[in-house]
Amino acid sequence: MSTLVIAEHDNNSIKPATLNTVAAAQAMGADVDILIAGADCAAAGTAAAAVAGVRKVLVADNAAYAHQLAENLALLIAELGADYDNILAPSTANGKNYLPRVAALLDVGQISDIISVESADTFKRPIYAGNIIATVQSSDAKKVITVRTTAFDGVADSGGSATIEAVDAAHDAGISSFISEEVAVSERPELTAADVIISGGRGMQNGENFAMLEAIADKLGAAVGASRAAVDAGFVPNDMQVGQTGKIVAPDLYIAVGISGAIQHLAGMKDSKVIVAINKDPDAPIFQVADYGLVADLFTAVPELDAAL
Amino acid sequence: MKVLVAVKRVVDYNVKVRAKADGTGADLNNVKMAINPFCEIAIEEAVRLKEAGVATEVIAVSIGDKSCQEQIRTALALGADRGIQVETDGSPEPLVVAKLLKGVIAKEEPQLVILGKQSIDGDNNQTGQMLGALTNMPQGTFASEIKVEGDKLNVTREIDGGLQTIALNLPAIVTTDLRLNEPRYASLPNIMKAKKKQLDVYTPADLGVEPSAHLTTVKVEPPAERQAGIIVESVEQLVDKLKNEAKVIS
Ligand SMILES: Cc1cc2nc3c(=O)[nH]c(=O)nc-3n(C[C@H](O)[C@H](O)[C@H](O)COP(=O)(O)OP(=O)(O)OC[C@H]3O[C@@H](n4cnc5c(N)ncnc54)[C@H](O)[C@@H]3O)c2cc1C
Numbered sequence: 001m002s003t004l005v006i007a008e009h010d011n012n013s014i015k016p017a018t019l020n021t022v023a024a025a026q027a028m029g030a031d032v033d034i035l036i037a038g039a040d041c042a043a044a045g046t047a048a049a050a051v052a053g054v055r056k057v058l059v060a061d062n063a064a065y066a067h068q069l070a071e072n073l074a075l076l077i078a079e080l081g082a083d084y085d086n087i088l089a090p091s092t093a094n095g096k097n098y099l100p101r102v103a104a105l106l107d108v109g110q111i112s113d114i115i116s117v118e119s120a121d122t123f124k125r126p127i128y129a130g131n132i133i134a135t136v137q138s139s140d141a142k143k144v145i146t147v148r149t150t151a152f153d154g155v156a157d158s159g160g161s162a163t164i165e166a167v168d169a170a171h172d173a174g175i176s177s178f179i180s181e182e183v184a185v186s187e188r189p190e191l192t193a194a195d196v197i198i199s200g201g202r203g204m205q206n207g208e209n210f211a212m213l214e215a216i217a218d219k220l221g222a223a224v225g226a227s228r229a230a231v232d233a234g235f236v237p238n239d240m241q242v243g244q245t246g247k248i249v250a251p252d253l254y255i256a257v258g259i260s261g262a263i264q265h266l267a268g269m270k271d272s273k274v275i276v277a278i279n280k281d282p283d284a285p286i287f288q289v290a291d292y293g294l295v296a297d298l299f300t301a302v303p304e305l306d307a308a309l
Numbered sequence: 310m311k312v313l314v315a316v317k318r319v320v321d322y323n324v325k326v327r328a329k330a331d332g333t334g335a336d337l338n339n340v341k342m343a344i345n346p347f348c349e350i351a352i353e354e355a356v357r358l359k360e361a362g363v364a365t366e367v368i369a370v371s372i373g374d375k376s377c378q379e380q381i382r383t384a385l386a387l388g389a390d391r392g393i394q395v396e397t398d399g400s401p402e403p404l405v406v407a408k409l410l411k412g413v414i415a416k417e418e419p420q421l422v423i424l425g426k427q428s429i430d431g432d433n434n435q436t437g438q439m440l441g442a443l444t445n446m447p448q449g450t451f452a453s454e455i456k457v458e459g460d461k462l463n464v465t466r467e468i469d470g471g472l473q474t475i476a477l478n479l480p481a482i483v484t485t486d487l488r489l490n491e492p493r494y495a496s497l498p499n500i501m502k503a504k505k506k507q508l509d510v511y512t513p514a515d516l517g518v519e520p521s522a523h524l525t526t527v528k529v530e531p532p533a534e535r536q537a538g539i540i541v542e543s544v545e546q547l548v549d550k551l552k553n554e555a556k557v558i559s
């Protein structure tokens with residue numbers, strides 16, 4: 001039995017999501033190889049070879065994979081995947097984009113967003129915005145799976161000594177091309193990897209007021225998140241959205257400020273270890289999942305919190 | 310150009326769905342059903358393309374039992390020109406849906422196919438991408454903006470760090486994200502008109518597809534319940550609890 005993990009990386013280093021996915025792969029009990037597909041990605045390959053418990057790293061270094069275009073990546077992964085029993089990718093925007101395409105090329109189903117491995121063919125996954133946990137069994141010979149990264153503790157990124165193998169296959173489907181990217185650069189940790197998150201909702205009233213949350217985030221080494229309402233209103237960019245259809249997070253501490261706690265928001269944060277809610281409405285549903293609730297106007301409570309830290 | 314839109318019948322997004330006590334499935338007795346919110350956005354985008362003179366015809370497709378005709382009618386009321394139902398028992402798995410949609414594409418030859426990024430019941434987020442693989446069409450998933458530029462489609466996509474813009478050859482597949490547009494409401498006259506619009510029904514056999522099963526649900530259960538929390542009286546007490554009880558800040 002062998003498993004191919006598709007790495008999330010930036011050509012120079014591997015992202016933490018890769019380590020969580022390797023953990024899920026190891027739980028399936030097979031040999032684990034990692035694929036780095038990118039352009040000028042040798043450094044990411046070296047980083048992957050150091051990951052604990054990995055057998056082999058395949059490095060597909062080609063301009064066709066530079067921007068992770070799904071059309072090209074899927075052809076590559078489907079070809080390499082022929083030799084594997086399982087193909088796993090993290091449930092990131094990227095993994096969600098290319099992996100179903102791989103599954104269809106291989107004529108198998110995909111199991112999305114698994115949160116546990118019950119056996120080699122049986123997994124748990126949330127459905128209905130996490131209000132139900134389904135145990136599903138796959139009858140496909142090959143398992144194609146995306147992994148909810150917050151559900152698996154990442155393996156160590158050092159101590160391994162995998163062999164590195166270059167992959168020559170150059171697949172350019174020729175039907176899509178990259179134009180541009182606007183990626184926010186921030187000194188703060190990434191939402192999905194942060195130990196502490198402070199999120200704002202519609203109650204924040206505008207984007208400028210998020211500076212109050214940023215000040216606290218800087219003191220706590222936290223990431224800043226948001227509800228959909230805050231993103232839709234244009235307070236903050238889309239990549240800050242936490243929820244069923246945004247990012248799924250599970251930090252040690254999640255502080256929700258001016259967020260009501262809609263089903264779709266809870267789906268993205270209710271597995272956090274400790275939840276704090278600051279809301280002026282005592283009946284807001286967020287209080288039903290909060291370990292510590294503070295019924296207060298955020299415009300007084302947040303500056304007070306900042307001062308107290 | 311012809312635009313095909315896939316619409317799915319799902320539980321209304323306001324319903325908090327629970328597992329049946331016997332663990333066999335979701336309890337969907339008497340719950341309100343609706344068009345998947347992402348599919349509503351897909352229809353809206355197609356109708357706007359028609360209003361802008363870019364699309365010539367908008368076809369809404371749904372796969373499921375007869376009840377999904379209700380969602381097709383909603384799509385028609387929102388501005389789609391005609392509908393297609395592919396008759397199956399309930400909604401099949403994404404790979405099967407993709408194969409059936411491929412069959413519809415072979416008949417209709419649309420230049421653009423718009424799907425939701427995710428159905429809010431199964432939360433799979435697979436069908437559009439699978440359809441792309443099966444038809445060898447490029448995909449613009451999680452789209453927050455689309456623009457037809459000559460024989461190409463430019464798609465701005467919501468990615469983890471921000472936004473990415475790609476160019477796709479037509480015909481192409483798009484899956485919608487929340488910020489692509491804000492769907493309109495259907496007006497009463499349009500709801501009446503929708504009743505008279507053409508709605509064709511196909512079987513999987515008509516499309517040359519033999520539905521397959523890849524996944525079985527062994528059981529369902531509720532997620533772990535969180536312990537009830539407390540209401541603190543002040544910021545001072547909150548900070549004290551976080552430091553000394555939860556020990557999550559120092
Ligand atoms: C298909 C679909 C997918 C969705 N996906 C997501 C998702 O991924 N993530 C997500 O977050 N939402 C998602 N939503 C939206 C979700 O249903 C809610 O609309 C949204 O979460 C509400 O955001 P909010 O809590 O910020 O706003 P509101 O519900 O408007 O709540 C604002 C809160 O702020 C409080 N408040 C206001 N002023 C103050 C003040 N001065 N001091 C203290 N408190 C104050 C109010 O009491 C209120 O509770 C989705 C919806 C759909 C249909």
Ligand SMILES: Nc1ncnc2c1ncn2[C@@H]1O[C@H](COP(=O)(O)O)[C@@H](O)[C@H]1O
Pocket residue numbers: 315316317318345347348351370371372373400401403406423424425426427428429431432433434435436437
């Ligand atoms: N039974 C169905 N009928 C029509 N469209 C569907 C069906 N199932 C999925 N889709 C389409 O595929 C999208 C993504 O669904 P999924 O891959 O199940 O998350 C939906 O938003 C629809 O556009």
